[in-house]
Amino acid sequence: MNKEKMIAMLLAGGQGTRLKELTEKNAKPAVHFGGKYRIIDFALSNCANSGIRNVGILTQYQPLALSMHIGIGGPWDLDRQVGGVEVLPPHMTTQGGQWYAGTSNAIYENLDYIDMRDPEFVLILSGDHIYKMDYSKMLDFHIEKNAAVTISAIQVLLDEASRFGILNTLEDGRIYEFEEKPENPKNDLASMGVYIFNWDILREWLIKDQKNPKSSHDFGKDILPGMLEEGFNLYAYSFSGYWRDVGTVESYWQANMDLLDPENSLNLFDEDWRIFTNNYNVPAQYISPSSKVERALINEGCIVHGQVKNSILSTSAVVKKGAQIEGTILLPGAIVGENAVLKNVIVLSHETVEDGVVITSDEITIYGAEDYGMVINRREL
Amino acid sequence: MTKKVAGLINLGEKETYIRELTQYRPLATVPFAGRYCLIDFMLSSMINSGIGTISILVKDKFHSINDHLSYGKWWDLDRKTGGLRILYPDIKEETAFDGDLQRLGTNLIYFEKMKEDHILLTRSNYLGNINFKKAFEAHEKADTDITILSKKVTQGKTRVDLLGLDILVEDNGKTYIGQNLGNQDEFEMGIEMYFIKREVFMEIVKEALELGKEKSLSAAIARRLIKYSVQVYSLEEEILPIYSLQQYYNASLRILEEDKAHCLFYEHGRIHTKVKDAPSALYMEGSQVSNSLVANGCVIEGTVENSILFRNVRVEKGAVVRNSVVFQGSVIESNSQVNFAILDKRATIGRGKILMGDGGLPYFVGKGARII
Numbered sequence: 030m031n032k033e034k035m036i037a038m039l040l041a042g043g044q045g046t047r048l049k050e051l052t053e054k055n056a057k058p059a060v061h062f063g064g065k066y067r068i069i070d071f072a073l074s075n076c077a078n079s080g081i082r083n084v085g086i087l088t089q090y091q092p093l094a095l096s097m098h099i100g101i102g103g104p105w106d107l108d109r110q111v112g113g114v115e116v117l118p119p120h121m122t123t124q125g126g127q128w129y130a131g132t133s134n135a136i137y138e139n140l141d142y143i144d145m146r147d148p149e150f151v152l153i154l155s156g157d158h159i160y161k162m163d164y165s166k167m168l169d170f171h172i173e174k175n176a177a178v179t180i181s182a183i184q185v186l187l188d189e190a191s192r193f194g195i196l197n198t199l200e201d202g203r204i205y206e207f208e209e210k211p212e213n214p215k216n217d218l219a220s221m222g223v224y225i226f227n228w229d230i231l232r233e234w235l236i237k238d239q240k241n242p243k244s245s246h247d248f249g250k251d252i253l254p255g256m257l258e259e260g261f262n263l264y265a266y267s268f269s270g271y272w273r274d275v276g277t278v279e280s281y282w283q284a285n286m287d288l289l290d291p292e293n294s295l296n297l298f299d300e301d302w303r304i305f306t307n308n309y310n311v312p313a314q315y316i317s318p319s320s321k322v323e324r325a326l327i328n329e330g331c332i333v334h335g336q337v338k339n340s341i342l343s344t345s346a347v348v349k350k351g352a353q354i355e356g357t358i359l360l361p362g363a364i365v366g367e368n369a370v371l372k373n374v375i376v377l378s379h380e381t382v383e384d385g386v387v388i389t390s391d392e393i394t395i396y397g398a399e400d401y402g403m404v405i406n407r408r409e410l
Numbered sequence: 411m412t413k414k415v416a417g418l419i420n421l422g423e424k425e426t427y428i429r430e431l432t433q434y435r436p437l438a439t440v441p442f443a444g445r446y447c448l449i450d451f452m453l454s455s456m457i458n459s460g461i462g463t464i465s466i467l468v469k470d471k472f473h474s475i476n477d478h479l480s481y482g483k484w485w486d487l488d489r490k491t492g493g494l495r496i497l498y499p500d501i502k503e504e505t506a507f508d509g510d511l512q513r514l515g516t517n518l519i520y521f522e523k524m525k526e527d528h529i530l531l532t533r534s535n536y537l538g539n540i541n542f543k544k545a546f547e548a549h550e551k552a553d554t555d556i557t558i559l560s561k562k563v564t565q566g567k568t569r570v571d572l573l574g575l576d577i578l579v580e581d582n583g584k585t586y587i588g589q590n591l592g593n594q595d596e597f598e599m600g601i602e603m604y605f606i607k608r609e610v611f612m613e614i615v616k617e618a619l620e621l622g623k624e625k626s627l628s629a630a631i632a633r634r635l636i637k638y639s640v641q642v643y644s645l646e647e648e649i650l651p652i653y654s655l656q657q658y659y660n661a662s663l664r665i666l667e668e669d670k671a672h673c674l675f676y677e678h679g680r681i682h683t684k685v686k687d688a689p690s691a692l693y694m695e696g697s698q699v700s701n702s703l704v705a706n707g708c709v710i711e712g713t714v715e716n717s718i719l720f721r722n723v724r725v726e727k728g729a730v731v732r733n734s735v736v737f738q739g740s741v742i743e744s745n746s747q748v749n750f751a752i753l754d755k756r757a758t759i760g761r762g763k764i765l766m767g768d769g770g771l772p773y774f775v776g777k778g779a780r781i782i
Contacts, residue, residue: 325692328690328691
């Protein structure tokens with residue numbers, strides 16, 4: 030089996046500034062999503078379901094909730110005697126220390142970790158995308174094509190293509206041009222930020238890139254274009270299915286709302302590809318006689334007395350009597366007071382919307398100043 | 411309590427009146443409240459009270475116990491010191507299934523080697539979120555050999571659900587265990603929970619095994635109460651005994667009262683259980699849910715009232731579920747009606763079918779049954 034030959038390096042240090050208050054105190058990969066998950070759960074569960082047993086997680090920005098969430102990797106069966114999960118923050122050395130300067134620098138700073146695992150292939154992942162993908166199939170493709178690098182790619186709308194790294198390919202998937210966020214994209218095939226490298230080649234390039242003072246130490250801007258220029262085999266592995274980079278408040282909100290469609294292609298209900306996460310030992314949700322619930326995704330521990338429509342209720346959220354919420358996302362432990370009316374609101378974790386408060390807008394409103402991303406320990410009612 | 415008390419949950423409770431639910435599983439792993447098994451409440455009460463060494467004396471249907479408890483991870487009982495131990499009978503012995511005393515005898519070495527000086531002996535079928543700390547303080551302070559935990563009952567004459575359970579009778583400074591025949595209004599109900607000094611526990615087990623007069627531990631203890639110093643400690647927490655299908659049904663619907671649910675799920679700590687990673691429940695367009703407890707993984711398009719839905723239950727369009735308890739993975743197909751029923755795991759109620767029990771006699775649909 031090839032699967033054991035590959036380890037994953039998961040980039041989880043990003044801030045995600047465009048998510049505003051959601052990432053004020055919380056790294057983007059740790060932002061709550063879909064009632065019970067955090068965004069990083071998708072990449073981690075993909076690893077678990079693809080049979081990857083070694084995952085290094087590179088953290089930097091606001092790592093507290095993220096590190097607590099990952100722990101020793103139990104929810105993803107990564108609490109292993111051999112291998113498992115390692116959280117890899119920036120660190121000091123005898124030469125001093127610095128923050129991770131870019132995506133490829135973050136990997137470079139952890140050469141020792143990868144060398145210790147001694148893999149044949151390294152899978153580079155980003156911890157801030159919502160999707161389900163079998164990386165073992167991508168590895169099969171990588172080996173079959175005898176590629177130096179395989180980049181997972183997805184078709185996007187041509188209008189939006191300038192937001193992504195665009196891959197221009199030959200018929201068999203071989204990449205002849207790589208354009209990072211082009212103004213006039215020639216193609217709609219976008220890089221998903223998921224790469225498989227042959228470790229010996231990547232290792233060499235990381236060291237070379239580190240010595241280049243002009244480099245920004247980024248995979249998309251430096252490593253991949255550089256390798257292409259030198260004539261390496263770069264292949265695009267085309268992925269079709271649900272994939273979202275929830276980089277803005279609007280796209281985050283929309284991706285949550287997508288889950289309300291029972292036919293949505295992410296299909297969280299697929300028992301053969303479960304998304305794993307931490308569990309908080311709270312009881313089943315209670316829907317009271319005074320409530321009305323329609324088109325909603327509601328998690329354990331929630332208590333609903335009011336009206337809920339087109340909304341997502343995360344762990345232990347409460348909607349009190351007479352309250353009406355629509356198009357709203359309640360993060361863990363959020364409370365909506367009696368007779369409050371909310372439309373298109375994201376209520377941050379543990380925030381309380383006082384009784385009678387009305388917030389209705391066609392724009393999305395974030396309620397609360399900071400999301401620490403913690404899940405409540407005990408509910409007092 | 412951590413280093414002083416070891417818990418012992420003695421399975422093999424009487425299942426005569428709850429045969430429907432215990433055909434494939436012991437009482438301990440009968441599902442409850444949407445996502446738990448009965449034993450979760452006792453295990454969680456123990457760990458939340460600081461007990462870190464817990465053994466389970468099992469009688470039969472091991473697969474179900476093993477599936478649920480495994481090595482105790484979900485209760486933080488995967489420890490090097492103490493933790494969870496399942497005490498199996500020795501099936502080589504012809505007498506292995508005679509009674510729990512024999513099964514204890516096989517496992518005596520476990521109790522001989524442990525460092526804790528007291529045993530908290532319980533069953534799995536008295537539901538509650540119990541803080542054992544106060545009771546143990548009383549046990550330690552009085553320095554009695556045995557402290558029997560009880561629950562005060564008022565209006566006992568009207569409580570048909572408590573018939574046949576233990577009554578603790580104090581007479582002339584001695585304590586006796588009698589049977590509730592419904593003739594008393596106020597009494598201390600025995601709930602088969604005891605703090606016993608470990609050496610006394612060992613002495614009772616060994617003596618009873620040697621003399622051979624009793625087969626069961628409870629009988630062995632009851633007959634020897636006059637020999638030891640005994641006190642009764644009445645618990646404040648609500649305790650729901652589950653030993654019949656009717657009791658199970660009533661207790662299930664009782665937790666739909668919000669204050670009851672709050673006490674049971676949160677009062678002295680959370681109830682831990684095996685994790686199953688189901689997504690949040692999805693309520694679709696047209697769903698009507700009222701006064702119900704719904705577990706994750708459910709998809710609801712129909713009507714649900716006064717009911718408990720376990721994980722991954724599907725209620726299709728036009729289907730109506732009322733006053734019912736529906737176990738994991740069951741499907742209520744479109745336009746069918748289920749009222750006053752208990753559906754075991756993965757049952758299917760076909761399109762347009764009508765199932766009707768009664769509050770005093772819930773209709774039971776077996777595991778995997780297909781009514782189509």
